[in-house]
Amino acid sequence: MDIKILGSGCKKCNALEEATREALVELGMPVELDHVTDLAAIAAYGVMSTPALVIDNKVVSYGKVLKTSEAKKFIEAAL
């Protein structure tokens, strides 16, 4: 599974990365994720409000810091 956080390095973006990490730990999955900070690359996903969560090249959430439980749901749905 390919998981990416899109964010400009802001506080909210780091909060989303943290929540996603925790979700992966709770699911017993390898904690592997990329944090994309290149703004042009972020825009290429169609995202205009950061932070966003991308799973297998699909934007599943944007403009929002997900809670761990929410991140978990998105990861489980993509399994």
Place this chain on the structure above:
Amino acid sequence: MVWDFIQNQVLAMKWLNALIGQGLTSAGLDIATRLGGSLQFFLYDVIKITILLCFLIFLISFIQSYFPPERSKKIMGRFDGIGANTMAALLGTVTPFCSCSSIPLFIGFTSAGLPLGVTFSFLISSPMVDIGSLILLMSFFGAKVAIVYVVVGLIIAVVGGTLIEKLHWEDQVEDFIRNAQAVDIDAPELTRRDRLSYAFEQMSSTFKKVFPYILVGVGIGALIHNWIPEAWVQTVLGSKNPFGVVLATLIGVPMYADIFGTIPVAEALLGKGAQLGTILSFMMAVTTLSLPSIIMLRKAVKLKLLVVFVAICTVGIMLVGYAFNAFQFLFM
């Protein structure tokens, strides 16, 4: 009659002021003294602004959850010419936007084929006008001032965007933005509960972020209210100084503050004989432009366009100030 009640008790919360006055008096403080008066002003304004902030941010965030920029972009794309500028200005009032995401937003708008001027109409209106400032201004300065402020703000956004469009300076947008490819994505389905919880989270995070500014703003307001001589304020910001508007705008432009922190200062200055237009220019300048947002925008557009953008906003804000001053008798 009903409106008077809404204006005085619901929006301006006069009952709260009376309550705090009584509380302070029974605690043995004379509210007619400077110290007592300052304390009353401080407590009243902090509590009033906090209540308004929580209520307004909650309401605004709920509405904004229907207009993520990804969706607003699509709506704007359906309009042409000045219609698109008007739509951009209107959507700017309800689309959540912070200057930290101005670059992805710029790329998104540009790659969707939106004209440059439309993007700028959005960028001007978004920080300057929203439902929050409308209700906040109603609470402090009355409905007439609030409505005219919003309408005039929208006009600046439409006219400013249209002027920038006329320049045809597409080459003034940084290359990496013009070359970026972006796709449309669908807004995630949200239930009402999602929206309410989003609104609640926005409310608490905004409160934490803005509260220090409110304390500082009200503190300055309380100082002005009870300690700064009226004659000083009148000389600098009153009708005696024809350049009051220019001065207020130039001070306000680089400043970074929230409208919630700015309004108590504006209120106190107005009470001391500053002119209405001068005060509104100051507030518009503070909220629309700031050094951090200008620096952020510089990453998206080249210097020439940036200068024109700042100039158009500044001149527009000054014109509004002078117009309000000229017609102040209609509002007060």
